[in-house]
Structures are given as structure tokens and as C-alpha cells.
Amino acid sequence: MLSAILIIALLGIAMGALLGVAAQRFAVDGNPLEAEIEEMLPGSQCGQCGYPGCGPAAAAVANGEAPVTLCPPGGKALAESLAAKLGVSVDLSGIEESAPRVAHIHENLCVGCTKCFKRCPTDAILGGPKMIHAVFADACTGCEKCYEVCPTECIEMRPVAANLQTWYWPLPEEAA
Secondary structure, eight states: OHHHHHHHHHHHHHHHHHHHHHHHHTOOOOOHHHHHHHHHSOOOOOOTTSSSSHHHHHHHHHTTSSOTTOOTTTHHHHHHHHHHHHTOOOOOTTOOOOOOEEEEEOTTTOOOOOHHHHHOTTOOEEOOTTSOOEEOTTTOOOOOHHHHHOTTOOEEEEEOOOOTTTOOOOOOOOOO
16 A cells, blocks of 8 residues: 555656656747737726737737727727837827726616626626626726617716726816
């Protein structure tokens, strides 16, 4: 019995060492530009850009397959910083700057069709079939996917309410 335990332990140590050496020897380095671009993106994984998350979107931007203006939540500031990072020029006239928004469901109009929470990429919508739905504002990324599919138009996109974490002191207005 003791010899079987010893043999299995030695096999485990040998295989672990072999896997460690193989991981170092055959390691594939990723594109460092891709990692830098992914860090610049908001990381909300909302899919508004047409990619399933910020990782594939960063890969597409790094490979030149997607424009630097692909991220709607990032707005003009992100597009400018991505263009500066990649050394390309960018036309910002097509980008509209908007404040962050979250979904709000009017309970008196909701019929519980479940189309909205099936489309939500962050599971921010709570509800069930033939039940009233609600939105967790902290989890909502404002991607508007639920807004597009709602048959009763009971979903409204509202600006994010200021709280202690998001409030800032407004800049003074310049005298004319």
C-alpha cells in the first residue's frame, strides 16, 4: 500500500515538472499591442461594437480589421487615444458623445415576454416568463440590446443617476 502511494506521488511530481518545463519551452507570446488596447477599452463586454467582448474587439483593432471608433461606450476620448496609440488619423464627426445610460423597465407595461433578459449580455435583467421584469442598474452596461427587442416598448434608457462614486464637482463656467 505504501509503495503504491509513493509511486503515484513520484509520478505526479514527475508529470508536474514535465508540464512546467513544456509550458516554459512551448509558450506562445501574444501580441503586446493587443493587450494594451484591451486595457484601454472599457471592459464592459457589452457587444455594442459587434464583437462578443473587449478581447476580440482589441484583437480586431490591433490587426487593422476594425476602426478605432468601434466602441460606442468609449466615445470620442477612447477613439482619440486608440488613434494616437496606433498612429492613425481618425474622423470623429460620426461619433456622438452621450452620457452613460442604463435601462429602466416600466412595470405597468411589461408583459413578461422574456425577450429582454435573453438578450442582456450582463444578466442585468431579473424576471421570468409572464412575470414583471426589473433591471439591476449596477450591472447594466447600457448596450440597448433589451431596448431593441422589447415588443411593448416598456424599456427606457435613462441617464445614470449621480451617486457618491460617480459625482464630480462641475467645472466653473467661463465668463463671456
